[in-house]
Amino acid sequence: MEISLSNQQKPAFIYTYVCNDEERSLCRLEMRSFFGKDDASNILTSSIKIDPNRSPFMKERIEVLYEGNSVEDILEQAATLDMGESTFKVQFAKIYEPAPNEKIGYQERLKIERDIGWKIAGEADMKNPDQMLCIMPLKGKWYFGKLQKSEPIWLHHVKKPREYSTALSTRVARAAANIAVPHPEGIKAIDPCCGIGTVLVEALSMGIDIVGRDINYLVTDGSRENIAYFGLKGEVTTGPISEVTENYDAAIIDMPYNLYTHATPEDQLSILQHARRFAKKLVVVTIDTIDDMVEEAGFQIKDRCVARKGVFSRQILVCE
The missing domain is CATH 3.30.2130.30 (VC0802-like)
Structure with missing residues (x-):
């Protein structure tokens, strides 16, 4: 009615x-x-x-x-x-x-x-x-x-076939997707360091037009498996961020920091510089303070927050 x-x-x-x-x-x-x-x-x-x-x-x-x-x-x-x-x-x-x-x-x-x-x-x-x-x-x-x-849809995404202990929680991932793409109509987004696809699953479940990419073929396989497991459809490619050629309205990057893909400061700057090349807006999740690096890459920090869990905290920066 x-x-x-x-x-x-x-x-x-x-x-x-x-x-x-x-x-x-x-x-x-x-x-x-x-x-x-x-x-x-x-x-x-x-x-x-x-x-x-x-x-x-x-x-x-x-x-x-x-x-x-x-x-x-x-x-x-x-x-x-x-x-x-x-x-x-x-x-x-x-x-x-x-x-x-x-x-x-x-x-x-x-x-x-x-x-x-x-x-x-x-x-x-x-x-x-x-x-x-x-x-x-x-x-x-x-x-x-x-x-x-509201229905806690993200709770259904907690248990995935493929998981990383350092991946974002579904709640933080969902909020990050909303911060990057609050109004999805006509917006194209990318997660170029998508890992096992925690952000992708949340974004796709909300109807956000997003693609994923990661340099590690093992995690892109896991990302595809996780997306399919929840009945979602989304493109995930394997390759370095430097090879992204399309332009996007928004990018979401959870800076790599686990044992196998820890990004050095030089790596982090390179990731940000490439994101500046193809994205108008960037939401970056980081455990390090990278304000100077963000500005060096050509972005301005427009808003920010800190997401905490016990003694562990992540900064979330909104950059344009």
Whole structure:
């Protein structure tokens, strides 16, 4: 069922986020890539539509239908909503921002859900509704709309036929792909040091037009196997980055650093210089500080974050 927005001055979408302290810097960089802004809270409003399944941190998206100064305002507007043949369920947002000094208890939240449900024309279904609807307070206002919860698709990609102990986690890989290509339409991307394809799997699963390449034929074989294992299709070639001849809108490079393919500073600079030759934008993941090297290669660092896991950390640089 399609429900159109009734008032364009309100935010078109509200996104809620969940991340731990180690992920917060990465989460906010992904926010900025999607929306051009971030928010220190777990709630962000925007007119930009993003599928919540893309982000490893996004919990849900609310497509706003009604806005009011009180629950009563929402009740009045909900009375005009006709769900037709679609069943529905009303849910109070799991993550919300009440007005200062105003705590909304569990029983009160249930009452609000019931009251709104009675106002809507249609059949409620508490177990398997066709459409989830959501109400939430935010910055002194109340919002009501269509709810889409995220599905942790990247969790299905954790266990691969071929793995490297030093490969990016699926969460970091997915976020890196989103940071490089937040809006995929018309964008061509490349991972020229793709390893076993952790970034490729995440990017391809989100519909990003990306190809992979690596100098090591053993890992490109593994990358192809991993991509096929998840029912995805993507081109992976074997060869040095110096032989890349096509131009791309974005490149994602996880700097090689494991025992077999550790890149020397000279290697790193060469990789960056070649990336500058064929890519307009570069997202580079590195365990080393390479700011000077990035600039020497002809890029400017436009944004950055640190992704931590215990004592281990990676820098993620957005370069243009």
